[in-house]
Amino acid sequence: MGNNRPVVALTGATGYIGGNLLEQIKEKADVIALSRSGDEKENTEQVTWRSADFFSMPDAEKALEGADYAIYLIHSMKPAAKLTQAKFEDMDLILADNFARAAKKQGVKQIIYLSGIVPQNEERNKLSRHLRSRLEVEKVLRAYGTPVTTIRAGLIVGPKGSSFPILSKLAKRLPFMLLPKWTRTKTHPIALKDVVGSLNKSVGNEEVKDRSIDVGGPEVMTYKEMMIQTAEVLGKKPRVIDVPFMTVNLSRLWVMLITGASKEMVYPLVESLQHPMVAKNKADGISEGTITFKEAAKTALQEEEEDSGAPDYLKPNPKGKDVRSVQRVMLPDGKNAEWAGEEYMDWLATLAKPLLWTEVDDAKKGQVFLISKKKPLLELSFAPDESDQHRVLYKITGGRFASVRDDSRGRIEFRQIPDTQECIIAIHEYEPAMPWFIYRYTQANVHLIVMYLFKKHLERLMKSERHHEDEGAEKQIVEA
Structure with a gap:
């Protein structure tokens, strides 16, 4: 040049x-x-x-x-x-x-x-x-x-x-x-x-x-x-x-x-x-x-x-065996993408206990287990070098559900839209381990259900916060 x-x-x-x-x-x-x-x-x-x-x-x-x-x-x-x-x-x-x-x-x-x-x-x-x-x-x-x-x-x-x-x-x-x-x-x-x-x-x-x-x-x-x-x-x-x-x-x-x-x-x-x-x-x-x-x-x-x-x-759609899944949710006031990632992991642990649970260590590595603790269904490793308060990334590094190689780029991210309380939760370049036809009509649909339930969980949190704020305002009026 x-x-x-x-x-x-x-x-x-x-x-x-x-x-x-x-x-x-x-x-x-x-x-x-x-x-x-x-x-x-x-x-x-x-x-x-x-x-x-x-x-x-x-x-x-x-x-x-x-x-x-x-x-x-x-x-x-x-x-x-x-x-x-x-x-x-x-x-x-x-x-x-x-x-x-x-x-x-x-x-x-x-x-x-x-x-x-x-x-x-x-x-x-x-x-x-x-x-x-x-x-x-x-x-x-x-x-x-x-x-x-x-x-x-x-x-x-x-x-x-x-x-x-x-x-x-x-x-x-x-x-x-x-x-x-x-x-x-x-x-x-x-x-x-x-x-x-x-x-x-x-x-x-x-x-x-x-x-x-x-x-x-x-x-x-x-x-x-x-x-x-x-x-x-x-x-x-x-x-x-x-x-x-x-x-x-x-x-x-x-x-x-x-x-x-x-x-x-x-x-x-x-x-x-x-x-x-x-x-x-x-x-x-x-x-x-x-x-x-x-x-x-x-x-x-x-x-x-x-x-x-x-x-x-x-032009034909991409070939291969990768998945991209993106959902948009609202976050409670004052919360950000960093909070959303941690809240998701905590919430997932309560979703289907005692059949399904998660463990998160001090390095924010999360593992999702089903019944047996021998091998996780999914392993998510926090990527601090690619994360900040408004964008948090976890790499998909293992688990029975994931096909992981040395060059794999599967990941899940939580990304807050600038100047809003909207958050994008996205899975990129995820390659399922199970045969594609089975994955397409089972795990793929389960993921959508899980994301829908998490969205409803956040809505309940926001509704609860508004309720407490209204109660606080009413109490101040009474005391006055």
Whole structure:
């Protein structure tokens, strides 16, 4: 790498946005190109490839080492393990928290984050899960003090990806279109080339640090207009029928059936389509795309035809035998992740005595036993070097239930969401010892039940605390 050029860490460097952005960034900066398969790539004078799994804090820290700026293009709408028991928004939160912590530790000067346009004057609890998650990620990325520039885009018109390929698939396959009410919602499409240009111009730009900027193309359109124009580019003239009765729920099933996309991909996207997404918070020189929708659609469809690779929404799920399970709970006031980890171990000891019990030693190594004390079902070893008050990690180091090798990375963590009493409890890269089919329909479901019961335990603690507070307040009133 050159000595006088800034260094930019680019996540998703093999993706359809990251791959295009990489070509622009390397003209003005050296690039740390990050991907799950980065070690398989060949380095050049301007580009150093690194493999990184941002669910892992050590991986995140190594990935951003030496970076002046970091571009965040990570999204978790597809499963990240053979068995994923998690909502995409909870996985996104873990990824963002690890990234923001690592950026702070490595002295990154700016994070550039690609998000979605958020409707103005819309109450947060009325937004779709996808848009709420985008806002939560933005908040978490800012939580550790690194300046963040958020580029908010509507539908990005490009090959692969998710939104436009799904739209183009509908236009290709439908001889006539029954278009529900949400297809008349206004949105602000932007060509892939334009959004890549906006991201590129934001790197190291002092004027846009700690700002959220909307970007859009030259036209504000409805989804109906986009589908008709896409069909025209394809040489089709489908009959269009507006219908008032097709709900978002029915539309999700309809889109899945026609496109072959997964539930994990389609549901969040379609839920967001009912919101108008028009660029409002603009920045000169960054917000204004110049390529028309029809022009961008033509280019995208041509590139899609020339490239045999599958779009993101059709890429296969991970293989292997690992499990990722994530749940979100509320903690009592004043409590943190460190307390949650200790409380979980103590509570587990009471869950099914005398059949099931736990032992925790002075080093916080916990062992879970069933009837016999000869060998634990599970052994969890506290990792002090990867823990603090707001994030506590236990490595899965043994037990009958776990397949543990020298290179195993199975772990359970308790992570408090910054500035809230919400806590994420997550199991990562756990490999069960029992045959997969048996595990999938026994232990995997038992784990969900245990986490549900722990959540209820915390709710009872909070309810009890509120009751005591109310009693104390009533007593003070009486005494007065």
